[in-house]
Amino acid sequence: MRPLARIAIPLSLLAATLGLTACGGGGSSTSQVDRVEVEASHTPIIATDTQQVTVTAEADTDANEFWTFLFVDGSLEEICDSQASCSVTVGPLSSSPVSSTSTGRPVNYQAILLPINYDQCALSPCNAEDVNTFGVTDGTYTYQANSGNYIPALSHAPSSDAVDVVFHMASGSDEYTTGSDLTRAFINDVEDKIYEEYGRQAIIREHLDDFNFWVYTVPASTNDCGTPDSSISSNMPFRDADAVLHVQTFGDCSKGSRFTAEGHDTKAFLHESGHGVFNMADEYDGPTYYFEPDNEPNIFDTESNCTTEQNNKGRSTSACSQFTSRQGGWYKIHTGRTVMSWGDTGDAWDTEGEEHMNWFFNNL
Incomplete structure (x- = not known):
């Protein structure tokens, strides 16, 4: 477990800073607030001490009026009035910890969404926050804030409550580098995998705060x-x-909880994540190893298992069909292209895949 430091900001202090009360003021009042959510992100995913950092908060609320507060490295940097997207650019930030001669440090940022001018709120408390952590390094990505050779890219929660995914840079001829220092190209590819691949899959984006990268x-x-x-x-x-x-x-592959993927391509990373992160099986006919996951399987080793599952879910058993004769024959209900049959960013998990993903996140 690696606990994350949190920034304690009393909401009463925020309100006092602006001379407002959460339920007061004029303008367009909301009769009842039922939804208050905020999602914060940052770029670059790991910053050097020569780069500026942009922090963005996306609001999701049915309140007509609300404030969004952005704190970076302990300082209030931006306040937005009823804007769906609120952002601020700061830095460059220092890579030197206070009272230390080491290089590299973790930086926290926090987004707080506070509805105002409403009559009732179905939520208690009637606000939302998102607290994340990333690393600031020197120009060669030196990070001595821990003794473990790892840098936080986007950390949300204690490891006991999250999925911890670690990115590794391949080195060697025709790879990112023949040396030992991390490269900007690799860090950019890591950011792309988090935001543009995981972040564009609805079911993963909804649970992105269950991950530490x-x-x-x-x-x-x-x-x-x-x-x-x-x-x-x-x-x-x-x-x-x-x-x-x-x-x-x-050709990429997975083995247990580790896998490879091109940094510049989209197909392999999402598909191999299906194996290495989510423990799902392949859904194509080819030279692979098939298995039936223990919980909410996406493929079945017998037609009987497939039809039993559909009966239990109140679905027609006619969708069960054999998609390969390899390893004695395997069955599924999917007919179109899916993440586990192909793996492009826009591909769906389909019915059994979605049920497996929901089970996965519900049992963290």
């Missing part, structure tokens, strides 16, 4: 479906999955 500073090998440096076993025993990103184009 990290970058390991020691390069990895692409051999054997991705082989992290051996030091990670003692440095990050709390991790759940290892993703090794590479530059070369070749």
Whole structure:
């Protein structure tokens, strides 16, 4: 477990700062507030001490009027009035911790959404917040804030309550680098995987705050479906999955909770995440290894298992069909292209896949 520091900001202080009360004021009153949510993000995903950082909060509320507060590194940096999207650019931020000669430090930021001018609120308290952490490093991505060679990219929650995914940079000829230092291209690819692939899958985006994303500073090998440096076993025993990103184009695979994917491509990362993170099986006919997941399976090793599942869910059993004769034959109900049959960002998980994903997040 790696606990995250939180920024304690009394809402009464925020209101006093603006000379307002949560239920007061004029303007367009909301009779009842039923939904108050806010999602915060930042870019670049890991910042050097020469880069500015942009923090953005996306509001989701039925309140007609609300305030959005953005705090970065302990300071109130922006206040937005009833805007669906609120952002601020700060920095460059220092990579030197206070009272320390080391390099690299974690930075917290916080978005608070506070409805105003309403008659009733179905929520208690009637506000929402999102607190995240990322790392600031020097120009070579040196990070000495811990002894474990890992940098927070987007951390939301204690590891006991979250899915910890670690990104590793492949090194070697024709890869990101032949050296040992992380590269900007690799960090950019990590950001793309988090925001543009996971973040564009609705079911994952809805649960993005159930993830912690990290970058390991020691390069990895692409051999054997991705082989992290051996030091990670003692440095990050709390991790759940290892993703090794590479530059070369070749067939990717997963082995247990580790997998490989092209940094610049979209298909492999999402599909291999289905294996390495979510423990789902392939849904295509090909030279792979099929298995029936223990909970909410997306494929079935017998037609009977498939029809029993459909009966239990009140669905027609006619959708069950054999999609491959390999390994004695396997069955599914999906007919179109899915994440586990292909894996592009816009592909669906389909019925069984969605049920498995919902089970996964409900049982964290």
